[in-house]
Structure formats: structure tokens, C-alpha cells
Amino acid sequence: MSWLFQTELFGFTLANWLYFVVLCLGFIAVLLGGVAYTTLFERRVISLMQVRRGPNRAGPLGVLQPIADGVKLFFKEDTVPRTADKVLHRLAPAISLFAALAAFAVVPVGDAYLIPGFGTLQLWIADLNVGVLYLLGIASIGVYGIVLGGWSSGNKYSLLGALRGAAQLISYEIVLGMSLVGVVMITGEMSLRGIVQWQAEHQIPLVLLQPVGFVLFVVGMFAETNRAPFDLVEADTELVAGFHTEYSGFRFGMYMMSEYMAMITVSAVATSLFLGGWGGPFGFLPGPWWVVVGVILFLFLFVWVRATIPRLRYDQLMRFSWSWLIPLGLVNLAVTAVLVVLLDS
Amino acid sequence: MSDVSFESGDGELMKVNMGPQHPSTHGVLRLELELDGEIVRSCNPVIGYLHTGMEKTIEQLTYVQAVTITDRMDYLNPLGNNLAYSLSVEQLFGCEIPERAQVGRVLLAELTRINSHLVSIGSGSIDLGVTSVFLYCLREREKVLALFEELTGQRMMSSYIRPGGLAWDMDETWCKHARAFVDEMPRHIDEYEGIVTDNPFFRERTIGIGPLKADDAIRLGVSGPLLRAAGVPHDLRKVHPYTGYERFEFKVVTDDAGDCYGRYKVRVGELRESVKICDQALKLLERVTGPVKTADRKVMPPPKSELATSMESLIHHFKLFTEGMRPPAGQAYCPVESPRGELGYLVVSDGSGKPARVRARTPSFANLQAIELMSKGQLVADLVAIIASIDPVMGDVDR
Incomplete structure (x- = not known):
């Protein structure tokens, strides 16, 4: 050996x-x-x-x-339409699934635990010192899965869905990014593990320090995962099934999996960044379980919203982002920056 | 919303066929769209996918048999269709309908209106993505259908309202069940309104969408909630009362907006008014007794007990069951207010046992014409809301 x-x-x-x-x-x-x-x-x-x-x-x-x-x-039979771009059509769901899986790499589910007779077990994959940037980058790659899938299908409904997807994700990534900058400024860390440790050390979940950032992040994560009310890319009553209209069998399953995977990932990220992650329960529960509880809470929120709120229209969604969320994010950043400087000195 | 421009610039239009198999076109409606980006430049409805030649079929049937065909035209308003057809046939005969039958007809027509508006509001919400309201509405619709089943043996195609009255009487147990439903309904309407009416997302999606002005609506022959949402208080139950509507108290719900939200508001208002009418009708039913079939033996067969004693009754019975009723030659048209608007059957009789021609003036057909006007310049996403606000029933359009 x-x-x-x-x-x-x-x-x-x-x-x-x-x-x-x-x-x-x-x-x-x-x-x-x-x-x-x-x-x-x-x-x-x-x-x-x-x-x-x-x-x-x-x-x-x-x-x-x-x-x-x-x-x-x-x-199920995996059909590829005659008018489709064969290579991209096959590749696109894989991109989506890859991005959804890869994003989880930097999310810490727990600390390192000593297991007798085995050694230490760490409950995170990578502790990148630019974890937050990595998350945003991977999220952008995920968009390719949607845009390429929709465009390569050779179907007009798919194309419309893909175009909406591109526009939507660009706007909401900015919102998502801004909500994260506040967190980074307070903690001075860009690694998710570092941010969780900061919260554990200070015994305070960041949602209390960054309430506006938290709200922005929650809105952004609905858009990022294409869930109702931002599910325009697959608006079933308008675009049949949007970008994945022409997908069947397991490639369709890959899109579904990546959507749910993305939901789990953003829920875990939200738990880590704002609810204290594994350092969070402050003594009630073992750390990893707190993450699980957080994820389930956010998943419940996803479902609850889907059952209640109508889908927004594409221009309303963009206006909501550019004229409300982004200015709000900027104000939040400015206030946070001033407070951080004042409190530090 | 006008501050966002959707002009693509090069003016190249994309042709999209929406339907006939599309998740939100409420049946087999096909729309030929020309899209500039996501803006609808032209919208041409193509109909006929559900054409089954119902009007022609009626010519092969006796007057009573034809009732079963009217059920199937507007399958969300079967009893209302029975009523419109029966009124026209009765006009040919000039026969008197007993009071109890008239009250029963109003009650059933209003229950059917509740049924239809529930589907309209529910499917309108699901088209915009509020899935829950759809199921809540269908829960109550199920109760209406259960009432129909208990009374008539059929959930939808009951043919219970016939020329000459009702098929049979409404018993007390049924009235009790209907009463229970009518009493709980206002609470459920509050429930739907709680989720939808003030929901900012829903308002955003429907206010100002699919505008239809009053004069355009009149010019196109649009009627029903679409016309009332444009501010015209035209309701045949009020302006041209039939089957005793004049004795019931209710308001004609109107809205000035003329958009999808206005139409939603009108429908919800009409739900509440219908519940009120049902309430009054049930109270009347307790007092009003008597037969539910006309005494005119040329229209309705005599009771079985008379057959053994009266030669005349026996002859009437024989004639009705071998040849059917034979109205005098002529034509009659008696429009009613269906949940979708003016519905009438022009019945032409040549004096034989079968109608020479039956022409249905169906509201969905006329209302659907307005879609081109309403959708021009709107977005594809809004088209869904517009179709839902027209609430077309394709069986009613194509016949």
C-alpha cells in the first residue's frame, strides 16, 4: 500500500x-x-x-x-429533430448539468471531522480563495446550456425561450453579484468556507448584517434557477416548454436534473452565506444538519412561490431588475461600504 | 411599460403557428402569428378544428333529440344552451311554462354560469402561472357538477332543460345540497380574490393588456363579459329578460378598463351576482310549487296516469313518441345571456317533426374575432392572457 x-x-x-x-x-x-x-x-x-x-x-x-x-x-427514445444542430443539441444538456454539479464544489456542507479509524473527513470539495467569483462564473456557463439548447433545436419556441434566458440571466447575475459583494466587504473573504468561519467566529448570521443583500440574493436565485415567477425560459403556457421543447428522454432528464441541482446549490449557498452555514445553528444542531435544514427551507420557499405567484413578463422582469433591484443593490453597497469603514476605524 | 422598446430594427417577421396543439389555447384554436422579436404584428385565428357539423346534425333529429346536441356545443354551459334552444322552440309553439320550471331554469342557468366562470378564472390564472387558483376553482366546479349529477344523472351533458319545461322536478334533498353550495360559495370567491385580485404580479400581467374599446366591441359583435368590461352595461338578463329573470335582483357588473384585468373583475363580480340569484331562486323554489312541464300536450307528453282514462291523452302520447313535437311553420329566435355573451338559436320550422334549420349564434365565435384587434402590438406572453380573457370554447366556435 x-x-x-x-x-x-x-x-x-x-x-x-x-x-x-x-x-x-x-x-x-x-x-x-x-x-x-x-x-x-x-x-x-x-x-x-x-x-x-x-x-x-x-x-x-x-x-x-x-x-x-x-x-x-x-x-425513452432520445429524439433529435432533423432541423437541429446535432452536435450542440446533444452537448447542451450536458453543459447545463456540468455547470450545476460543478457549482457545488465550493459549497461547504460542514467542517472537517475526525472519524476514528479512518482519519479526517472534510465536508467540502474545494476551498477556493475566490469561491464567490467561481460561483458566478459557473452560473454564467450554465446559461450556455440553455441558450445553445434552445438555439440548436431548430424550433421557434425554443429559440424564443433561449433568447429570454440569455437576457434574464445577464440582468440577474448582476443582482446576484451585488448581493454577494456586501457579504465579501463585511467578512473580507471570498471563499465560502472563510465566510462561514467568519460567521461562526462572530456568532452572527450575515442575514442580520445584510438584510437587503439577502433579499436581493433570494430574488436573484429564483431568476438564476429559472423558477417561477422567473420561469420565462420554459414558460409552459406561452412557449410550450421553452428551450427544452425538443428534448426527450434522458437529455430532457438532464435539464430537469440541472434545474433541481441548481435549486439545491443556490439554497446551500444562501444557507452558507446568510444563515451561517455549518457554523450556524449556534449549538442547536450539528453543523451539516443545519445546512440540510436551510436547504429544505429554501426549497420549500421555491415550491411555495411557484404555487402562488404568476409568471412575470420578460420586459417586466428586466425592468424589475434594472430599475429596482440593481439601484437597490448599489445603495446597499454604498451603505455597507461606509459602515464597514466607520466601524473598522 | 412603454419605456422598453422591443423593436428589432430590421423589420424581419417570424411566422409562428400557435396551436392547434398548444398548451394554452383553450382547445384546438390555431393562431397564425407574425412576430417581430416577441411583439405580435398580426394574429390570425384559424378555426374549424372542432367542426362536427352539429347544426346539420340537428336537422336529422326531432326537436327533443336536438337538445342533446346543444349540450355539446358549449360544453361549459350545457344547461344554458338547452335553455336558449328550448326558449326558441317554445316561442314557435307559444306555450306557457309553469312558474316552478322557470325558477328552476334560472337556478340551473346560474349554476352553469358559476361553473363556466370558475373554469374561466381558473384557467386564466394557470395561463399566467398561478397554478393553485386553478385547482381551487376546479374544486368548487366539481361541487356544481356533483349537483348536476345528483339532479340529472349527468355531470355535463344533462339535457335537463327541454322544450316545454324541465325533464323532472327538483326534489327537496337536492335543493338542500344546492343551498349548502350556494351558502359556502361566497367564502370561496373571497379565497380566489385573496390570491389573485390584488396580487401585484397578476395586476402587472393583466392591466392594460388586450385593450378593447366599447365601440370596437360593438362593431365586432362582441358580447358578454368582454363587452361589459369595456363599460357597456349590456346584459340580456336585464335588457331583454327571459324565463322570469325580471323578478330576480342582481346588478350588471361592468368595468371601464376594457383590459384583461377588467374582464377578470367582471367575471368575479358575475360569480357573486350569480350566487345571489341562485340564493333567491332557491328561496322561491320553497314557495313555488306545481308542475315543471307545460300543460300544452303538443309539447310535453301527458302524465302516464292519464293514458288509461283519456283517449285524447293517448293520442297525444302516441303522436309525440312517434313523430315528435310539430311546431307550426315559422321561425323563432330567443337570445339568452350565456357566460360568454349573447347566445341564441334561430329555429326554422316547416311544420314537420324535425327542424328545417337550426342556426346557433354563439358568443365565442363573435368574441374570437376581436383577438386580432386586441393582440396587435402586444407581446407573445400577453397573448396567453388575452386568449384566457376571451374565454373561447372551441365547441362553441366551430359547432
Whole structure:
């Protein structure tokens, strides 16, 4: 076994590599399971809100429903329209899914824990010192999945959905970015782990220091994940299914997975940045569980909003962003900057 | 919203076919759109995908059999269609309808209006993405349909209102159930309004969308909630009362906006007024007793008990069940206010047992003409709201 520790590859030992691969696979497995059960969670909760029952046939309380759905999607025919750009059409869902998965890399679910007989287990994948920038960058890559998917389908509805998606995500990324700058200014950290540690040290969740930033982030995350009321890219009553009209089978499933994955990721980011992350419960719960509770709360918010609020129109959405959210974000930044300087000195 | 420009510049239009299989076109409506970016430059409705030749079919049927066809034209307003057709046939005969039948007809027509407006408000909300209200509305609609089923044996196509009166009487248990529904309905309307009416997102999506001015509406023959939302207090129940509507107290709900929001408000207002009418009708039913079929033996068969004793009754019975009723030659048209507007059947009789011609003046058909005017210059996303606010029933358009 000693060769594992002696052979080096790019400056790491093979044991290090193995550890990271297993860690990443573990994260992906948990996330995909989470995605599957988020779909069930959404369907059950929204049915309760809408005096329906929701899926309750497959297994007790419908717990096998996601598996049935997955199996069904997997065996469906994967059609590519004749007018489509074949390569891009096949590639686009993968980009979406990749971006959704990769974004989670910098989200810390917990601290490093010492497990007897094994060693230390860290509950984050990467502790980038520019984690916040990485998140925004990956989010922008995710847009390619939507735009390319819509454009390459050779369908007019898809094209309209893709165009809306591009416009929407550009506006709301600015909002998202601005809400993060306030957090970065207060903590002086750009790594998500660092921000969580700062909150744990000061025993205060940032939502109390950055309430406006929190609201902006929540609005931005609805837009970023294309969820109602910002689900224009797939506005089902106007554009059939928007950018993924022409997708079927597992490629359609990949889009669905990336949407739910993105929901989980932004929920986890929001928990880390504003609710204290794993340092958050301040003694009530073990850290990682607090993150899980936070994620579930945000997912519930996603579902609740979807059941209640109508879809915005594309120009209203843009106006909302440019004439309300971005000025609000700027004011918030200015106030935060002044306060940080005053309180520091 | 005018501060955002959608001009694409090069003026190249994209042709899009919306429908006939599209999630939000309320049936098989096809719209040929010319889009400039997302702006609708022209919108041409193409109809006929649900054409089943119903008017022609009626010519092959007796006057009573034809009632079953009228149910199926506007499937959200089956009893209202029965009523309009029956009134025209009764006009040909000039027969008297007993009071109890008239009150029952008003009650059923208003329950049907509630049914139809619930679907309209519900599907209008789901088109804009408020999924919950749709299900709440359908929950109450289900109760209306259950009432119909209890009374007539059919949820939708009941053919319960017939030339000459009602198919049979409404019993006390049914009236009790109807009373329970009428009493709980105002609370549910508050519920829908609580989610939708003051919802800033909903207002943003509907105020000023799909404008239709009063004179344009009149010019196009538009009627019903669309016309009333444009500020014209035209309601046939008030201006040209039929089947005893003059004895009921209700307001004609109007709105001056003439946009999708105004139409939504008119429909909600009409829901409340309909509930009031139902309430009055149920109170009247407690007092008014008597038959629910006309005494005119040329229209309605005599009661079974008379057959053994009266030769005349036996002959009437035989004639009605072999040839059907035979109205005198002539034509009659008696319009009613359906949930969608003016609905009337022009019934032409040549004196035989089958109508020579039945022409339905259906509100959905006339209202749909306004879509081009309403949608020009609007966005594709608004088109969905506009279609929902017209509330067309394709069976009613194509027949």
C-alpha cells in the first residue's frame, strides 16, 4: 500500500487523489439523490397546497416515484429533430448539468471531522480563495446550456425561450453579484468556507448584517434557477416548454436534473452565506444538519412561490431588475461600504 | 411599460403557428402569428378544428333529440344552451311554462354560469402561472357538477332543460345540497380574490393588456363579459329578460378598463351576482310549487296516469313518441345571456317533426374575432392572457 503514498502525480500522492475522487463521487451521489427527492418533495408539497394528493402510488408516500421517473426517462427514445444542430443539441444538456454539479464544489456542507479509524473527513470539495467569483462564473456557463439548447433545436419556441434566458440571466447575475459583494466587504473573504468561519467566529448570521443583500440574493436565485415567477425560459403556457421543447428522454432528464441541482446549490449557498452555514445553528444542531435544514427551507420557499405567484413578463422582469433591484443593490453597497469603514476605524 | 422598446430594427417577421396543439389555447384554436422579436404584428385565428357539423346534425333529429346536441356545443354551459334552444322552440309553439320550471331554469342557468366562470378564472390564472387558483376553482366546479349529477344523472351533458319545461322536478334533498353550495360559495370567491385580485404580479400581467374599446366591441359583435368590461352595461338578463329573470335582483357588473384585468373583475363580480340569484331562486323554489312541464300536450307528453282514462291523452302520447313535437311553420329566435355573451338559436320550422334549420349564434365565435384587434402590438406572453380573457370554447366556435 505504501506506493499509494509514495507515487506522486501533479504534486499530490495517489492516496490524495483517491481521496478526492471518492469525495467528489460521494458528493455527486448525495446530490443526485437529493435532486431525485427534491422532485418528489416539490410535487408532494405543491399538491398539499393545491388540494391534491400528488404521487402516492409508488411505494409508501410515493418514495419510489423518483426512481420510476428516472427509469422511465432513461428508456425513452432520445429524439433529435432533423432541423437541429446535432452536435450542440446533444452537448447542451450536458453543459447545463456540468455547470450545476460543478457549482457545488465550493459549497461547504460542514467542517472537517475526525472519524476514528479512518482519519479526517472534510465536508467540502474545494476551498477556493475566490469561491464567490467561481460561483458566478459557473452560473454564467450554465446559461450556455440553455441558450445553445434552445438555439440548436431548430424550433421557434425554443429559440424564443433561449433568447429570454440569455437576457434574464445577464440582468440577474448582476443582482446576484451585488448581493454577494456586501457579504465579501463585511467578512473580507471570498471563499465560502472563510465566510462561514467568519460567521461562526462572530456568532452572527450575515442575514442580520445584510438584510437587503439577502433579499436581493433570494430574488436573484429564483431568476438564476429559472423558477417561477422567473420561469420565462420554459414558460409552459406561452412557449410550450421553452428551450427544452425538443428534448426527450434522458437529455430532457438532464435539464430537469440541472434545474433541481441548481435549486439545491443556490439554497446551500444562501444557507452558507446568510444563515451561517455549518457554523450556524449556534449549538442547536450539528453543523451539516443545519445546512440540510436551510436547504429544505429554501426549497420549500421555491415550491411555495411557484404555487402562488404568476409568471412575470420578460420586459417586466428586466425592468424589475434594472430599475429596482440593481439601484437597490448599489445603495446597499454604498451603505455597507461606509459602515464597514466607520466601524473598522 | 412603454419605456422598453422591443423593436428589432430590421423589420424581419417570424411566422409562428400557435396551436392547434398548444398548451394554452383553450382547445384546438390555431393562431397564425407574425412576430417581430416577441411583439405580435398580426394574429390570425384559424378555426374549424372542432367542426362536427352539429347544426346539420340537428336537422336529422326531432326537436327533443336536438337538445342533446346543444349540450355539446358549449360544453361549459350545457344547461344554458338547452335553455336558449328550448326558449326558441317554445316561442314557435307559444306555450306557457309553469312558474316552478322557470325558477328552476334560472337556478340551473346560474349554476352553469358559476361553473363556466370558475373554469374561466381558473384557467386564466394557470395561463399566467398561478397554478393553485386553478385547482381551487376546479374544486368548487366539481361541487356544481356533483349537483348536476345528483339532479340529472349527468355531470355535463344533462339535457335537463327541454322544450316545454324541465325533464323532472327538483326534489327537496337536492335543493338542500344546492343551498349548502350556494351558502359556502361566497367564502370561496373571497379565497380566489385573496390570491389573485390584488396580487401585484397578476395586476402587472393583466392591466392594460388586450385593450378593447366599447365601440370596437360593438362593431365586432362582441358580447358578454368582454363587452361589459369595456363599460357597456349590456346584459340580456336585464335588457331583454327571459324565463322570469325580471323578478330576480342582481346588478350588471361592468368595468371601464376594457383590459384583461377588467374582464377578470367582471367575471368575479358575475360569480357573486350569480350566487345571489341562485340564493333567491332557491328561496322561491320553497314557495313555488306545481308542475315543471307545460300543460300544452303538443309539447310535453301527458302524465302516464292519464293514458288509461283519456283517449285524447293517448293520442297525444302516441303522436309525440312517434313523430315528435310539430311546431307550426315559422321561425323563432330567443337570445339568452350565456357566460360568454349573447347566445341564441334561430329555429326554422316547416311544420314537420324535425327542424328545417337550426342556426346557433354563439358568443365565442363573435368574441374570437376581436383577438386580432386586441393582440396587435402586444407581446407573445400577453397573448396567453388575452386568449384566457376571451374565454373561447372551441365547441362553441366551430359547432
